[in-house]
Amino acid sequence: MMSGKKRVLLCVTGGIAVFKAAALTSKLSQSGFDVKVLMTKSAAEFVTPLTFQALSRNPVHMDTFNEKDPEKIAHIDIADWADLVIVAPATANVIGKIANGIADDMVTTTLLAVTAPVMIAPAMNVHMYAHPAVTKNMDTLRSFGYTFIEPGEGFLACGYEGKGRMEEPEVIVKEAEAFFSQQLHPQWKGRNVLVTAGPTQETIDPVRFFSNRSSGKMGYSIAEEAAKRGATVTLVSGPSSLLDPPGVTTVRVTTAEEMYDAVISRYHDQDLVIKSAAVADYRPSETFEQKVKKSNDDMTIPMERTKDILKELGERKEHQILVGFAAESEQVISYAEKKLQSKNLDMVCANSIVDPGSGFQSNTNAITLIRRDQEAQSLPLLQKKEVATKILDAADELFEERDKR
Ligand SMILES: Cc1cc2nc3c(=O)[nH]c(=O)nc-3n(C[C@H](O)[C@H](O)[C@H](O)COP(=O)(O)O)c2cc1C
Structure with a gap:
């Protein structure tokens, strides 16, 4: 502790x-x-x-x-x-x-x-x-x-x-x-931190949706740890069964579009944004008002791209420190490095969702922190709470670098 x-x-x-x-x-x-x-x-x-x-x-x-x-x-x-x-x-x-x-x-x-x-x-x-x-x-x-x-x-x-x-x-x-955390990390008082967590749900009809396996545990742990350190924390969460973390303003959303609005409208006021949500990349092009009835034919649902929130945050970046997650099933580090560049991020937390004990649902995670002009830092398999402290410690270094510039 x-x-x-x-x-x-x-x-x-x-x-x-x-x-x-x-x-x-x-x-x-x-x-x-x-x-x-x-x-x-x-x-x-x-x-x-x-x-x-x-x-x-x-x-x-x-x-x-x-x-x-x-x-x-x-x-x-x-x-x-x-x-x-x-x-x-x-x-x-x-x-x-x-x-x-x-x-x-x-x-x-x-x-x-x-x-x-x-x-x-x-x-x-x-x-x-x-x-x-x-x-x-x-x-x-x-x-x-x-x-x-x-x-x-x-x-x-x-x-x-x-x-x-x-x-x-x-x-x-x-x-x-x-x-005690605030005694140890006084620099976090006065920092505005926005964290996103969980999956999004993209509606097909009144009973069906597309989603993914994200539980929200990683983002909730980060939000809770940042609040413990004394930061003013907003958590924008997709549907998750987790309780609102104490001392955090939690904004619950359902779709990628709602998450986009909730994040973009708050972006200007933030010092640090950590995007750990697993936002749907695609949604059904059309949603049905009534339940789609089954027939004997196969069914195809046309999909369209959702807005790329992280990319837009990177493009609009002013003073903010921007941290993304790259959950991959192969070539984890090289994809994450590409993401760091292409989305104008300050740090990427890369994790392999296929490694045992890592990724969605689990209480543990093994991530690699990738920053610009620095060697990648691989962390061992840790409880998500401990991973959260490591990510915030790394963010602290990013704040120090930013303040030197
Ligand atoms: C069954 C019982 C329950 C009590 N519960 C409370 C309570 O919850 N809060 C309270 O202020 N006093 C409560 N009291 C009264 C205190 O015990 C009493 O004021 C006592 O003098 C407090 O002493 P202390 O402050 O030195 O511990 C209760 C008394 C009894 C008999």
């Missing part, structure tokens, strides 16, 4: 959502973070500290005065240890206490001593969340520089429905990853 283990201090306070904090501890550890947990006495009424100790593989602290190591003062030591603090779930009570500088247990005392950034994930009854005291305390904490991972809406354990549900552990983990 990242170089060296980043240290996350998880402060767990006393609400029903403590059970979700157990899953959060596990997911943070699985994502490669070193996790320590502090609990309030109320939190331990819901889930025992032993659960958190086992999931974090670190001792859990609850009592400020249980000083086991005479060389250290535990709450200061732990406060200094943290690279990031997450309070999840955060009760109305603890939000009120830290907004007012109250330090009367291990969690609140440590939070006052922390200098690392603090993220707060509130969880409470919908009326508690809407109480002006809670709103005011949250505003105070925002003014101190704390960030909030807002609760979602939905069914609450208290029987009410509404805002107050602690955000899902997966989302909180992604927020933590994004925080």
Whole structure:
């Protein structure tokens, strides 16, 4: 995930959502973070500290005065240890206490001593969340520089429905990853990035279309990674079953023509465009309003060319860095090199769709990065998420070169 283990201090306070904090501890550890947990006495009424100790593989602290190591003062030591603090779930009570500088247990005392950034994930009854005291305390904490991972809406354990549900552990983990990624890649903040992904569908009649095997996984991974680094990301996606990546503006289209419009209309504002979509090269010349009925004769469907989006982006290029994909089944590198020249690209990510573990549908990909005046860089078979980081690292070099010119 990242170089060296980043240290996350998880402060767990006393609400029903403590059970979700157990899953959060596990997911943070699985994502490669070193996790320590502090609990309030109320939190331990819901889930025992032993659960958190086992999931974090670190001792859990609850009592400020249980000083086991005479060389250290535990709450200061732990406060200094943290690279990031997450309070999840955060009760109305603890939000009120830290907004007012109250330090009367291990969690609140440590939070006052922390200098690392603090993220707060509130969880409470919908009326508690809407109480002006809670709103005011949250505003105070925002003014101190704390960030909030807002609760979602939905069914609450208290029987009410509404805002107050602690955000899902997966989302909180992604927020933590994004925080560290932005620390590592500050140059991405302020960059506008447009990524295309997925197949297009070209209509024949109300029930049939031409399409291809693209899943969208590569483009979605790139969009998510760019957003994690702090870029402003637009994902133009053909039909895909994947969920919108967090922090990304996703524009869903169906046909090559719609993708053309969605990309061209946004092109001027972009700093980087990565075209990983598998856009149909041909579409039926005619579409039928009614379902085509079968007959005993063979059928021929005349096809016409769709617009070549990448070529047009290359022709209209101003300040943008333009990256294309070349998914080929033979002569991969030579076709990709031709594409780099003929479409005026800055980089081509070439991949063989016939190699095992590569190409459409799969979670892995082995690509070769081809840039102008540089030796081709072949990457080993990697998870598409890792491939995304390599492509963005290479794009970083292209930004540096562009800025030198
Ligand atoms: C069953 C139960 C569920 C609770 N759930 C919440 C909750 O989700 N959010 C909240 O702010 N308080 C909740 N409370 C109230 C807190 O536990 C209480 O305010 C406590 O003093 C919080 O202590 P702490 O902030 O030190 O953990 C709940 C209490 C009970 C008995």
